[in-house]
Amino acid sequence: xxxxxxxxxxxxxxxxxxxxxxxxxxxxxxxxxxxxxxxxxxxxxxxxxxxxxxxxxxxxxxxxxxxxxxxxxxxxxxxxxxxxxxxxxxxxxxxxxxxxxxxxxxxxxxxxxxxxxxxxxxxxxxxxxxxxxxxxxxxxxxxxxxxxxxxxxxxxxxxxxxxxxxxxxxxxxxxxxxxxxxxxxxxxxxxxxxxxxxxxxx
Amino acid sequence: xxxxxxxxxxxxxxxxxxxxxxxxxxxxxxxxxxxxxxxxxxxxxxxxxxxxxxxxxxxxxxxxxxxxxxxxxxxxxxxxxxxxxxxxxxxxxxxxxxxxxxxxxxxxxxxxxxxxxxxxxxxxxxxxxxxxxxxxxxxxxxxxxxxxxxxxxxxxxxxxxxxxxxxxxxxxxxxxxxxxxxxxxxxxxxxxxxxxxxxxxxxxxxxxxxxxxxxxxxxxxxxxxxxxxxxxxxxxxxxxxxxxxxxxxxxxxxxxxxxxxxxxxxxxxxxxxxxxxxxxxxxxxxxxxxxxxxxxxxxxxxxxxxxxxxxxxxxxxxxxxxxxxxxxxxxxxxxxxxxxxxxxxxxxxxxxxxxxxxxxxxxxxxxxxxxxxxxxxxxxxxxxxxxxxxxxxxxxxxxxxxxxxxxxxxxxxxxxxxxxxxxxxxxxxxxxxxxxxxxxxxxxxxxxxxxxxxxxxxxxxxxxxxxxxxxxxxxxxx
Numbered sequence: 001x002x003x004x005x006x007x008x009x010x011x012x013x014x015x016x017x018x019x020x021x022x023x024x025x026x027x028x029x030x031x032x033x034x035x036x037x038x039x040x041x042x043x044x045x046x047x048x049x050x051x052x053x054x055x056x057x058x059x060x061x062x063x064x065x066x067x068x069x070x071x072x073x074x075x076x077x078x079x080x081x082x083x084x085x086x087x088x089x090x091x092x093x094x095x096x097x098x099x100x101x102x103x104x105x106x107x108x109x110x111x112x113x114x115x116x117x118x119x120x121x122x123x124x125x126x127x128x129x130x131x132x133x134x135x136x137x138x139x140x141x142x143x144x145x146x147x148x149x150x151x152x153x154x155x156x157x158x159x160x161x162x163x164x165x166x167x168x169x170x171x172x173x174x175x176x177x178x179x180x181x182x183x184x185x186x187x188x189x190x191x192x193x194x195x196x197x198x199x200x201x202x
Numbered sequence: 203x204x205x206x207x208x209x210x211x212x213x214x215x216x217x218x219x220x221x222x223x224x225x226x227x228x229x230x231x232x233x234x235x236x237x238x239x240x241x242x243x244x245x246x247x248x249x250x251x252x253x254x255x256x257x258x259x260x261x262x263x264x265x266x267x268x269x270x271x272x273x274x275x276x277x278x279x280x281x282x283x284x285x286x287x288x289x290x291x292x293x294x295x296x297x298x299x300x301x302x303x304x305x306x307x308x309x310x311x312x313x314x315x316x317x318x319x320x321x322x323x324x325x326x327x328x329x330x331x332x333x334x335x336x337x338x339x340x341x342x343x344x345x346x347x348x349x350x351x352x353x354x355x356x357x358x359x360x361x362x363x364x365x366x367x368x369x370x371x372x373x374x375x376x377x378x379x380x381x382x383x384x385x386x387x388x389x390x391x392x393x394x395x396x397x398x399x400x401x402x403x404x405x406x407x408x409x410x411x412x413x414x415x416x417x418x419x420x421x422x423x424x425x426x427x428x429x430x431x432x433x434x435x436x437x438x439x440x441x442x443x444x445x446x447x448x449x450x451x452x453x454x455x456x457x458x459x460x461x462x463x464x465x466x467x468x469x470x471x472x473x474x475x476x477x478x479x480x481x482x483x484x485x486x487x488x489x490x491x492x493x494x495x496x497x498x499x500x501x502x503x504x505x506x507x508x509x510x511x512x513x514x515x516x517x518x519x520x521x522x523x524x525x526x527x528x529x530x531x532x533x534x535x536x537x538x539x540x541x542x543x544x545x546x547x548x549x550x551x552x553x554x555x556x557x558x559x560x561x562x563x564x565x566x567x568x569x570x571x572x573x574x575x576x577x578x579x580x581x582x583x584x585x586x587x588x589x590x591x592x593x594x595x596x597x598x599x600x601x602x603x604x605x606x607x608x609x610x611x612x613x614x615x616x617x618x619x620x621x622x623x624x625x626x627x628x629x630x631x632x633x634x635x636x637x638x639x640x641x642x643x644x645x646x647x648x649x650x651x652x653x654x655x656x657x658x659x660x661x662x663x664x665x666x667x668x669x670x671x672x673x674x675x676x677x678x679x680x
Contacts, residue, residue, distance in 0.1 A: 164232050
């Protein structure tokens with residue numbers, strides 16, 4: 001996982017509401033016991049005209065050359081709803097996305113983004129619509145995690161994200177290592193809990 | 203700042219369980235929360251355990267971790283590790299190997315305790331009131347029916363729990379949905395859930411813990427409560443919870459992993475104290491009357507696209523769900539419908555009873571009561587997949603398998619099966635399927651398959667009629 005501080009790139013507008021994780025990575029595309037090898041299956045149901053031959057659907061945004069190499073996705077409300085499969089985020093990250101801009105995210109998906117170096121950027125619906133038009137026009141987006149802004153064509157869109165998520169993204173932190181520093185406190189808590197609620201330990 | 207920890211003020215049930223589990227605040231927003239139970243399955247469990255091991259980390263408390271085979275496993279009779287999906291076998295074998303190495307409990311393919319994770323956890327007494335329970339599966343909210351704080355997580359978070367028996371989490375907001383009154387004949391917990399999702403929208407409870415209350419909810423049996431809580435994730439909720447009562451105790455008593463003897467007395471006395479304070483503050487509240495609710499069915503590609511059976515497909519202008527016109531048009535096109543289409547006039551190709559939403563013994567009994575002495579309409583492929591091996595055996599002991607088979611249903615081994623065709627089995631493109639599952643997403647049950655979600659009663663009645671009809675409608679010859 002690479003730290004995410006500033007990125008600039010074009011953005012892909014995919015303006016549909018309630019895009020679910022089955023659409024992001026269909027079950028049939030999760031073929032191996034692994035966190036990689038998933039980029040090819042990203043949005044497979046929409047991206048390919050034929051699921052076997054993988055003939056690209058020229059109408060689908062990801063297949064349009066002007067968006068190649070884009071690191072930012074702009075989408076509709078409740079992005080990432082449905083199944084908790086982290087494969088959806090692994091597929092987006094492997095494809096090259098580092099940020100998703102939407103009016104809201106489903107909670108598990110949002111958490112998965114932060115664990116995998118993708119910034120879930122929440123802006124209000126009007127701003128997101130505006131940004132989709134800018135993305136459509138092929139404008140360059142600049143995302144700054146320090147300032148918590150997205151800048152496009154001179155206009156600055158400010159967003160907020162909680163400190164811990166921001167730090168995790170900016171420093172590519174391994175949370176397990178961080179938590180393990182509190183292992184004594186955890187052990188003490190568990191010993192006390194075992195005394196008070198022993199049935200949890202049967 | 204973190205809300206609440208004023209533990210003397212009025213609190214919701216969820217806040218009380220949360221406060222009980224705070225190991226230490228980690229910063230101004232998040233807390234390190236102790237996790238009492240972690241459940242895993244073969245789709246994400248193997249990869250989480252393997253990834254942890256490869257980083258040289260041990261499972262901190264293996265006795266609190268339980269795994270089952272449900273997501274990818276084949277559901278045909280005489281199954282083996284092979285699945286229709288060519289690489290499915292590796293998921294099963296990896297979980298099996300990693301379970302042995304790490305010392306966690308696995309309900310393997312040939313284990314009578316095997317089944318869908320949210321069916322077997324209650325069956326085995328793994329979930330209990332007041333506990334924190336997580337699983338890398340969005341429908342973990344199902345288990346909130348027991349008064350546990352149970353929620354779905356990602357794989358990386360599952361690794362965090364394996365390594366530390368904790369999670370770093372931000373305190374969610376609280377919502378109360380109160381339902382009072384008596385449900386009409388043929389109206390079930392599934393219909394309540396679809397009614398609420400239609401009313402609030404698919405992001406209507408975004409990030410909240412929903413507490414379901416009211417006398418309608420109290421009157422539901424445990425399996426119906428599980429169905430209601432199961433669908434909370436379709437509102438983008440953090441989870442759902444119902445205050446534990448004597449029904450929870452009756453259900454859990456004597457289950458293999460539930461406490462017994464003096465410990466049971468101690469635990470159950472504590473469990474019955476768990477409820478929201480009368481003056482607890484909820485961030486949002488809704489009140490519904492049971493009499494408003496009719497048998498429901500979905501028409502589009504989101505669970506919020508639901509209507510009462512008999513209602514016409516709504517016109518865009520009458521919807522207030524925040525969807526754009528393009529999303530609405532796309533849903534109609536995908537489903538082969540038009541505004542004001544009458545779903546009841548369209549022939550169906552498939553009927554599916556199964557999933558963590560509606561595959562428990564009471565679901566199968568109610569469906570079988572409708573199927574008894576009747577036959578599935580010609581051209582309809584009908585499948586029943588019991589939620590667990592226990593449910594299957596119980597159903598067979600009651601002769602329900604014979605009722606399903608005689609009516610023309612396939613009778614399967616337990617698993618998640620065609621709820622999302624993870625094992626590679628699916629319905630066909632363009633096929634219209636009535637399903638007791640939870641998601642009518644595009645291509646969820648098969649590439650371009652058109653899924654309509656409803657109660658198991660509606661699925662059974664529709665399988666007989668060959669078109670979408672409620673159980674009451676079937677009886678009345680509608």
